[in-house]
Amino acid sequence: MTSELLNHRVEGPPSAPPLLLGPSLGTSYALWDKVAPELSAAHRVVRWDLPGHGGSPAGLIGPGASVGDLAGLVLALADSLGIERFAYAGVSLGGAVGLHLAVHHPDRLASLAVICSSAHFNGAKPWEERAALVRREGPAGLAESADARWFTPGFTVPRLVQDHREADPDAYAACCDALAAFDLRDRLAEIAVPTLAVAGREDPATPPAHLREIADAVPDAGLVEIPGASHLAPAEQPEAVLTALRTHFGGPVRRGMEVRREVLGDAHVDRAQARQTPFTARFQDFISRYAWGEIWTDPTLSRRERSMVTLTALVAHGHYDELGMHVRAARRNGLTPEEIGAVLLQTAVYCGVPAANSAFAVAQRVLEEEAAG
Template sequence: MTTTPARLLHHRAEGPASAPPLLLGPSLGTSTALWDGVAPELSATRRIVRWDLPGHGGSPAGLIGPGASVADLGALVLDLADHLALDRFSYAGVSLGGAVGLWLAARHPDRVDRLAVVCSSAHFGDPGPWRERAALVRAEGLGKVAESAAGRWFTPGFTAPRLLDDLLGTDPAAYAACCDALADYDLTEALSGVRAPTLVIAGREDPATPPAHAREIADRIPGAALTELPRASHLAPAERPEAVREALRAHFASRERGSGTAVRREVLGDAHVDRAQAATTAFTAPFQDFISRYAWGEIWTDPTLSRRERSLITLTALVAHGHHDELAMHVRAAVRNGLGAQEIGAALLQTGVYCGVPAANAAFAVAGRVLAEMDAAEPEAAE
C-alpha cells in the first residue's frame, strides 16, 4: 500500500516500477477494491496504479466540494500522475472513473496513450436525479442509496459485500460532490477529438449505463472498439473479472507491438508467454519484466542479426551450458523463425566439435523429440 500525501488521491501501486503505467479509475461509491479481480494479473507486465475518488477508500474527502466537476477529478488524477512522475500513461476507468478517462483523453491527449472506458457514458442522463441524490445524501447519509446499490451494480443473485461496505464507508459530502460532477458532465461533442486508441466495454444487463451509452462512445471516437459482456451489470470488473481482464490485456498489449513482449510472443508463442505471465508472482515479476525489456526488447529486436541467426546462436549457447529445457523451447522457436530440421541438425552437429560430443548427443535427443512432436501436431493443427 502506498503512503499518500494529504492533498493527493489515495492510490495503490502494483507491478514493476519500470513497466508501462496503467491507471485504474473507480466507480462512484467504490474503492480500489473494485479492481481486485483484474489488477494483480495485469500488474505482471504493467505498473498498475489504482486510485480512490475523494472521500472514498483512503482519499481525503476535502479534495472536492459542492459543485465539483469531472474536470476537477481529472485534475486530481493528473496531480497524482505528476507526483508519480508519469508523463504519459494508459488509463482504464469504470463509470465515473471512465468519464474521468474520457475527459483526460479529450482535454489532455498528450498524457493518455491508450484508453479503456468500462460501463460508462459521455453523459449520465438528466441532471435532475443526480442533484436529487446529492441532496438526499447530504441530508440523510448513504443508507438509502446503499439499500438499492446491489440492484444498480449487479445482476440478480450476484453480490460483493466488500464493495457494499465501501459504499457505506464513503464520506457523504464527497459522494454528493461526485453526484454534482455527474449531473453537469456531458462530453459528447468532445469525443471525436479523442485520439488515444480506445476500447469501450459494456455490461449487457447494466441499467445505469446501458450498452447504448457504450455504443455512442465507440461510434464517436475514431477507431474505437466495443465489447459487450453478457451476464454483466454496472460493475463488470467485480462481476466478470476474467472477461474484463482479458479484454484489457488484449487492448493494452497492442501498445507493445514491436516491443519486447510482442517479440517474445512471436518467437516463443502465445501459449508459452501466457503460461509465464500466469505464473508470475510479486517475487518473480521483476525478472519477467527484465526478460521482456532486455532480452526481447533490446537484444532480439536489434536488426543487426536476423531472427534465424539469433536462433542458431541461442541453440549453440544452450547446448554448451546443458540447458535442455530451454533448448527444447528454443528448438520450437527456431522453427518459428524459419529454420528447418536440417539446419537445426547442422547447428547441433557443429556443437559436437566446439562443445563436446556428449553435449551434442544430449542436444540431438532433445531436438529430435521436439521436432517429432511438432511434426505429429501439424495434421491436427491444419484441420
C-alpha cells in the same frame, strides 16, 4: 500520504508501463481487488480513491465540482509518482475521468479503457436530486439499494457496499455535481488514443448502448460486452474484464504473439495456447511479453543471429526438446542446414562433444522431416 493527493495503492514493478485504474462513484479502489493484482504482473498499477471515498480526503473537491477537477487530481497523483504518460481504465465516473483526459490531455494518455461508463449520464436532474438527498441525509440510505444498481440479482460485494455507506456526504454530492455537468458526446471524435469500451450486458445505469455510442464515435475504438455483468463489472466478472484489458493494453503481448508465430510457426503456438490453463496463463503471458515481445523484437541482433545464440544456449543446457523446435525456427529465420551444422560444431568445442552429439541427432531428424515435406 499528503492531504493534497488522492489516496492510492501502487502494485507491480516500478519499471513496468504505468496503468492507472479509476473507481465508480460510491466505491473505493477495492473495486479492482480481483483485477489489479493480475494486471500488476506486467504493469505498474496505480488505483486511486475518489475524494471522500476510501482513504482520500473529502476536501479535495467541493460543491459544483467537475469531472475536469477529478482529472486534475489524477494528473497531480501521476506527477507525484513521476509518471508522465500512462494507460488508463476507469469504471463509471472513473471512466468519465478517462474520457476527459483523452480529450483534454491526450499527451498524458497512452491508451484508454472505459468500463460501464458513458459520455453523458442521462442529464443533470437525477444527479442534482441525488446530490441534494445525500447532502441532506447522507449516503447510507442510498447504500441500501446499491446491490440493485451495481450487481445482477443475488450477487454482492459487502466491502463495496460498506464503502458506499461510509462515503463523505459532501464529497459524494460533489461527485454527483460532476456527473450532472458531464457531457462529452460532441468531443468523442477528437479522441486519438487507442480506446476500448467495455459494457456490462445487464447494466441498468450505463447500458451497453452508452458504450456503443462511445465505440462508434471514437475513431478505431473497440467494444466488448460482458455477459452476466451489471454496473461494477470488474467486481462481478473479473476474469472477463481482465481478459479484455490484457488484450487492449498488452502491446508487447500482441507484438510478442506475432513474432512468436513468425519464428515458431502457427501450429506450435496454437498447440501451446490450446494447452493453456488458468494455472499456466501468467507464464504464457510472461513468455509472450518478455521473450517474444521485448527480447526477440530488439533490433540490436537480427533473427538469424538470435537463432544462432538460442541454438547454442539450448545445447549448453541440454534442452533437446526445445532444440528441435528452434532448429525449425532457425530455418524460418534464414539459416541453411550448413550454417546450423556449423553452430552445432562450435558447441562441440565450448559445450562438449556428448552435448553436440545429441544436438546433431536432434537437428538431423528435424532437417530430414523438413526435407520430406
